[in-house]
Amino acid sequence: MTEFDLIDLFTRPAPRGGEGVVLGIGDDAAVLRPPRGQDLVATVDAVVEGVHFDARFRAADIGWKALAVNLSDLAAMGARPLWALCALGTPRGERPARLAGVGRGLAACARAHEVAIVGGNVSRARELSLTVTLVGAVPRGRALTRAGARPGDLLFVSGRLGEAALGLADGAPPRARARQRRPRPRLELGLALRGVASACLDVSDGLLQDLGHLCDASGVGARLETARLPLPDARAAARAGRDPLALACGGGEDYELLFSARPDRAAAVASAAARTRTAVTHIGAVVRGGGVRLLDERGRAHTVRVRGHDHLR
């Protein structure tokens, strides 16, 4: 099987055309027409066998996850996705059916989010990997960034934290396993937060670590109220021998949106959550200084032993 056969096998199921695609896969490069008056938003992320997925993943889950983690980055910028370029690394002797399965999962995620696959590359490698570059659009100057949080802002997070990490445990409930294998990027919420959130990022490394990134970029600190955190199911966590709070604070791969908003925008946050049918929880506040403090129900400092998710594990 040649490189061309493999690229075809792997990209055939995907939507290859769409908004702004003048010339798609098949030439030296794609030709793309950017939407007028918009900025582009671009990100790259890879999923690698043994790091981001293992033998428990179905092939289609791998393709889905590779695109979904990039979509989550665009959600965090308030951008809508347009075009993806995908580079597959595959060992000699990998089963064509598995590569086709990866392509089907990629295609399913692309269709679900109206993304055109406009570039493909296949290289020999020692383990299976899929590197996706995703380009989207946002009205000029309106991208959400990590840098706009100010002391006094409220902190919010979407969905439920720690479930994806729980999904790696043996005997994890199906819902947690699905969160691990088929993350659902919060694109609609991200769009609804433009002009509402003061800063935003997606939780991929774990709440505390990512909140630290938001604080660093904004030059502020944060106070989290542990009693407010949307924890994973306590019984499922207990069965897996994991602490729900530690999972929520450091589990990683949640792909939820963590954002700040001025207190007078609280109603706009609630409205964005309702319009996009997304659970959004008020979890704390932005403060002066630096660092992240956890407070228990009585306002006492709380220590939680977490290890930020390390994509280099």
Next chain:
Amino acid sequence: MTEFDLIDLFTRPAPRGGEGVVLGIGDDAAVLRPPRGQDLVATVDAVVEGVHFDARFRAADIGWKALAVNLSDLAAMGARPLWALCALGTPRGERPARLAGVGRGLAACARAHEVAIVGGNVSRARELSLTVTLVGAVPRGRALTRAGARPGDLLFVSGRLGEAALGLADGAPPRARARQRRPRPRLELGLALRGVASACLDVSDGLLQDLGHLCDASGVGARLETARLPLPDARAAARAGRDPLALACGGGEDYELLFSARPDRAAAVASAAARTRTAVTHIGAVVRGGGVRLLDERGRAHTVRVRGHDHLR
């Protein structure tokens, strides 16, 4: 060393700002402002240890080559480069000095071609690899493609073929080794060929195989005159035990431009070559039908045993 330290180590030397870069590395995604009235051109390519480079490559050569092969794709479209996103795969225990060296080579190539590195990602992997997605611009509707060749068009190629493949041989001359390790994308020639070439691609898989791609995309055939081909140095090829014609026809990784032009554009081709100080050779013609025929000096069909360069080798 965390992922963030590694991304910083690896992207620090690179130019991170430039035309249209509103927000570069450091947020969930880059924010980019496309130039007005232009189409974007986008491509992705990877270099992998043991496939595209080996222990004889210096670290900086790896970084240079990863970007250069993408620049060559943009050259073939007549586009000028703007922004690159780079995903590094690195084994546990890779020396930081080697990763920094890859970053320096990437930065050198980016500076030489005015490319901003706007995205970075680092993942654990079993071998070193660098996947680059490159975005450039071309005036709307003016991208060169593989599909415009018509019977009667003349065929041209830039530079000298087969040298990069020769550069892999033991005892190869320094010039051939440099061609293999530090390809020089023909960006200026590509720009000068807009409105001049009828079809264009870059020679990465070997002349015959890539000419086959051009013919397939254009629905035509081709006739090559072996006596016209710009062969690698005969003595160096002999020392390496290689046939110069076979190297030129199938060596691969030349990263030269192969293009067609109407006969009445021959003077414009010569002018583009002169303006960009690029050797351009007339090597044959486009004909009706399909397939590529090689003719010797007396017009007799010539058979050459080549094996197209296989990036999956």
